[in-house]
Amino acid sequence: MRIVLFGPPGAGKGTQAKRLIDTLKVPQISTGDILRAAKAEGTPMGKKAAEFMDAGKLVPDEVVIGIIDERTQKDDCQSGFMLDGFPRTIPQAEALGAMLKGRDQGIDHVVSLEVDDGVLVQRLTRRRSCPECGAIYHLDFSPPKTEGKCDQEGAALMHRADDQEEAIRERLNVFHGQTSPLKDFYKQAGLLREVDGAGAPDAVFSNVTQALGV
Ligand code: AP5
16 A cells, blocks of 8 residues: 655654554655654755755755655565655655656555644644654653653654744745645545544544545
């Protein structure tokens, strides 16, 4: 199964993708995670991407399209994948369609997590994540067992640079301006599955699996 997890910043794409791995047995491919890893390694691509990410802007299309083209051809993607945070612009969606068509493949479902902006800001300002394993926490809704430390291996949790209120507002503006038009794009293609993403993570997971029919 090849699916796109779609939604604004903080909608729960990463949270739901991590739960879906066990159900779908396909890898999560998060362009945000790949770009943050490149930034942490200090690669030329990571340094370039950091300027855009920290300001809450989109990284140029050609950079992320290249990442997805390469990543989706790896062995672990043979029986499918979950795209988390890609595509985010119409040119990215068109490039994805062309790339998959060239391999006689296509997207099966686009799951759109629907959450109001007020809730998103509350989720993002209090998010913490593990730089080692990628686990996602929320200081109020899903706190770590020990303050500031990952439950898995005890690594110090981080507060993302783009989870400051000003960058969050910019990310939401970018979503509404540049990314939300993709909903119509995928609706016209008959692939859009809109899901209520406002409840607790378990309830949202049940909405997502129902929408996917798994
Ligand atoms: P990216 O890393 O993709 O960030 P995003 O889309 O802004 O999404 P987030 O990771 O912030 O949120 P999420 O939906 O995964 O929510 P999460 O599950 O963590 O992108 C970062 C940047 O990289 C972009 O701004 C851009 O610069 C660049 N980039 C990436 N892809 C790009 C592309 N394709 N093109 C161009 N540039 C690109 O949950 C959030 C919080 O809420 C957590 O604390 C979680 O615990 C909590 N939570 C989740 N679900 C629930 C729930 N149901 N109830 C209560 N709390 C919940």
